[in-house]
Amino acid sequence: MGIIVDENTRVVxxxxxxxxxxxxxKTMMDFGTKIVAxxxxxxxxxxxxxxxxxxxxxxxxxxxxxxxxxxxVPAKAAKGAAFEAIDAGIxxxxxxxxxxxxxxxxxxxxxxNRNDVVMVGPNxxxxxxxxxxxxxxxxPNQYYIPGNVGVASRSGTLTxxxxxxxxxxxIGQSTCLGVGGDPIVGTPFPLAxxxxxxxxxxxxxxxxxxxxxxxxxxxxxxxxxxxxxxPVVAYMAGYSAPKGKRLGHAGALISGTTGSMESKIxxxxxAGVKVAKTPDDVVSLVSxxxxxxx
Amino acid sequence: MLLKEYEGKELLSKYxxxxxxxxxxxxxxxxxxxxxxxxxxxxxxxxxxxxxGKMGYIIFAKTSDEARAAGEKLFSIDGIKELIxxxxxxxxxxxxxxIILDYSKRxxxxxxxxxxxxxxxxxxDASPGKIKRVYISVLDGIDKQSLHSAVDSLRIDFxxxxxxxxxxxxxxxxxxENDAELLELNPLAITEDGRVAALDCLxxxxxxxxxxxxxxxxxxxxxxxxxxxxxQAAELGWSYLDMDGNIGILSxxxxxxxxxxxxxxxxxxxxxNFLDTAQMGTEEVYKAFELMAKNKNAKVIFVNIxxxxxxxxxxxxxxxxxxxxxxxxxxxxxxxxxxxxxxxxAILRSIxxxxxxxxxxxxxxxxxxxxx
Numbered sequence: 094m095g096i097i098v099d100e101n102t103r104v105v106x107x108x109x110x111x112x113x114x115x116x117x118x119k120t121m122m123d124f125g126t127k128i129v130a131x132x133x134x135x136x137x138x139x140x141x142x143x144x145x146x147x148x149x150x151x152x153x154x155x156x157x158x159x160x161x162x163x164x165x166v167p168a169k170a171a172k173g174a175a176f177e178a179i180d181a182g183i184x185x186x187x188x189x190x191x192x193x194x195x196x197x198x199x200x201x202x203x204x205x206n207r208n209d210v211v212m213v214g215p216n217x218x219x220x221x222x223x224x225x226x227x228x229x230x231x232x233p234n235q236y237y238i239p240g241n242v243g244v245a246s247r248s249g250t251l252t253x254x255x256x257x258x259x260x261x262x263x264i265g266q267s268t269c270l271g272v273g274g275d276p277i278v279g280t281p282f283p284l285a286x287x288x289x290x291x292x293x294x295x296x297x298x299x300x301x302x303x304x305x306x307x308x309x310x311x312x313x314x315x316x317x318x319x320x321x322x323x324p325v326v327a328y329m330a331g332y333s334a335p336k337g338k339r340l341g342h343a344g345a346l347i348s349g350t351t352g353s354m355e356s357k358i359x360x361x362x363x364a365g366v367k368v369a370k371t372p373d374d375v376v377s378l379v380s381x382x383x384x385x386x387x
Numbered sequence: 388m389l390l391k392e393y394e395g396k397e398l399l400s401k402y403x404x405x406x407x408x409x410x411x412x413x414x415x416x417x418x419x420x421x422x423x424x425x426x427x428x429x430x431x432x433x434x435x436x437x438x439x440g441k442m443g444y445i446i447f448a449k450t451s452d453e454a455r456a457a458g459e460k461l462f463s464i465d466g467i468k469e470l471i472x473x474x475x476x477x478x479x480x481x482x483x484x485x486i487i488l489d490y491s492k493r494x495x496x497x498x499x500x501x502x503x504x505x506x507x508x509x510x511x512d513a514s515p516g517k518i519k520r521v522y523i524s525v526l527d528g529i530d531k532q533s534l535h536s537a538v539d540s541l542r543i544d545f546x547x548x549x550x551x552x553x554x555x556x557x558x559x560x561x562x563x564e565n566d567a568e569l570l571e572l573n574p575l576a577i578t579e580d581g582r583v584a585a586l587d588c589l590x591x592x593x594x595x596x597x598x599x600x601x602x603x604x605x606x607x608x609x610x611x612x613x614x615x616x617x618x619q620a621a622e623l624g625w626s627y628l629d630m631d632g633n634i635g636i637l638s639x640x641x642x643x644x645x646x647x648x649x650x651x652x653x654x655x656x657x658x659x660n661f662l663d664t665a666q667m668g669t670e671e672v673y674k675a676f677e678l679m680a681k682n683k684n685a686k687v688i689f690v691n692i693x694x695x696x697x698x699x700x701x702x703x704x705x706x707x708x709x710x711x712x713x714x715x716x717x718x719x720x721x722x723x724x725x726x727x728x729x730x731x732x733a734i735l736r737s738i739x740x741x742x743x744x745x746x747x748x749x750x751x752x753x754x755x756x757x758x759x
Contacts (some may be wrong), residue, residue, distance in 0.1 A: 188543045194566055195596070200486075233695030236695065257695075330645035331650075334645060372746065
């Protein structure tokens with residue numbers, strides 16, 4: 094039920110004593126997430142919101158059975174924190190920080206793959222499975238309700254904008270995954286699509302993409318090859334983006350023709366995937382995809 | 388950040404990879420002096436210019452006068468500010484060696500081709516068989532056996548293939564140790580007297596890794612491009628762009644900001660500038676307005692507030708403070724939705740602004756005012 098995080102998720106918060114770490118620990122707990130531990134080097138013995146703090150992830154895992162880690166650490170500490178979590182036997186890592194050096198991200202991806210660890214991020218608002226009342230991230234709780242749309246997005250703020258519209262129209266979500274705004278992430282769209290395909294709660298997939306990279310084209314290829322058979326809807330931002338200028342996400346930079354909106358639209362069109370032109374259009378496309386499915 | 392050709396070559400020499408003796412010049416006199424140091428046959432080329440060979444901007448000089456003439460010609464061309472002058476080598480063969488990040492495979496990849504000095508992307512399309520790829524593990528380095536087979540398959544004279552293999556290994560080391568995103572020797576030349584040297588070097592360092600390479604980050608600061616306002620915003624950690632339309636856009640988050648630009652275009656509007664503050668609070672909104680107002684082309688300022696994690700009332704306070712203190716003549720359209728929405732609406736109404744809840748109608752309103 095849902096992908097990557099569910100009711101079996103037991104979370105350790107790396108960096109729980111920091112401002113962001115403690116604030117978002119609260120909103121995760123408010124949503125119902127089982128936060129079982131936090132870590133802070135030298136912080137053992139403290140408690141944050143009743144959650145025990147340990148010096149290391151290893152101790153946290155041994156004492157609490159944590160299986161998922163979320164990292165509220167600076168970008169330069171991301172690789173060390175992720176390696177620590179993987180070495181401690183954590184099976185799902187959510188790497189929050191932005192501006193992680195690409196070679197650090199690649200090192201984490203490699204190590205995660207070798208250890209069968211699912212990695213989300215970096216530069217992600219996290220992941221939320223409403224039916225399991227589990228959020229590992231910092232998306233605003235109030236916009237998410239249980240349902241059958243699997244959402245994967247490269248942008249946090251754009252996701253809230255779109256998911257809030259779905260929710261307002263009574264369309265719930267199986268899992269909403271913020272894949273992260275960087276060019277290299279742990280669970281990019283094609284991997285998310287495969288997971289949604291296997292998830293019994295997901296009936297329709299929604300990809301909120303943007304210019305840059307080839308994640309959208311790769312999903313389109315999976316649909317075309319018949320690997321993905323569930324209905325897919327896409328929305329993408331960046332029609333009007335000036336070429337070669339970075340608008341915010343490192344992943345949204347076009348160089349040459351790679352990653353252009355034209356290429357993505359053409360790929361989805363050839364796979365028969367409907368592309369919403371505006372956030373409002375998403376609701377009607379998703380809703381008709383859900384109805385077709387019934 | 389992209390390093391200059393001679394900076395890349397300096398770094399190459401630290402990794403034991405040769406390039407021709409050379410100098411760089413900012414004007415004709417410097418160029419002539421550099422030519423005299425080289426003594427005879429030299430090649431002169433502009434720095435940081437794509438397709439310079441095809442444009443006829445790579446010039447050979449045998450005498451000081453020829454060097455001077457080349458300098459006068461090149462410096463008179465728009466966009467050429469700096470030249471590189473190097474000893475001309477007698478080239479027997481040229482190959483391509485480069486490392487790029489493969490975003491899809493999520494690994495660096497070493498790319499080799501028996502044909503150098505060409506556009507590698509064009510060649511990948513035209514004759515893919517001439518290109519060999521070897522993926523590099525960031526954790527373990529490159530697999531030496533795979534590298535050996537790849538170099539072998541290029542069918543280069545054995546005397547040189549060993550040296551090319553050594554250079555490729557050193558490039559992998561250089562790429563990872565310096566947090567490169569792109570490192571390209573195009574071409575890597577084999578000379579008639581049996582040397583292997585890089586005739587060009589393209590090296591880009593990841594911006595996000597500059598903090599651990601102080602020598603490059605100093606250069607990056609010196610070379611920061613963009614308008615004055617773009618630089619000011621960058622210092623605050625905000626993403627800001629000046630554009631050529633007449634609607635100012637203030638928003639928070641890269642994705643939604645792009646989506647707003649798209650909606651604007653869809654409804655016939657053009658942005659004067661946009662500011663994406665990573666996170667907003669009362670003070671940030673105020674400061675953001677101050678920065679936006681410095682661009683005088685905006686006929687209307689559009690503010691998008693989606694308070695999922697923050698609060699509408701706090702952001703409305705920031706807008707109120709700015710408007711009461713600075714009394715801007717440019718109208719402000721506010722789209723506002725989220726936490727403490729009613730309180731935020733009340734604050735804005737108290738200063739005569741009627742906020743709009745829905746995104747698209749708010750964008751349309753801004754476009755109407757701008758066109759009005």
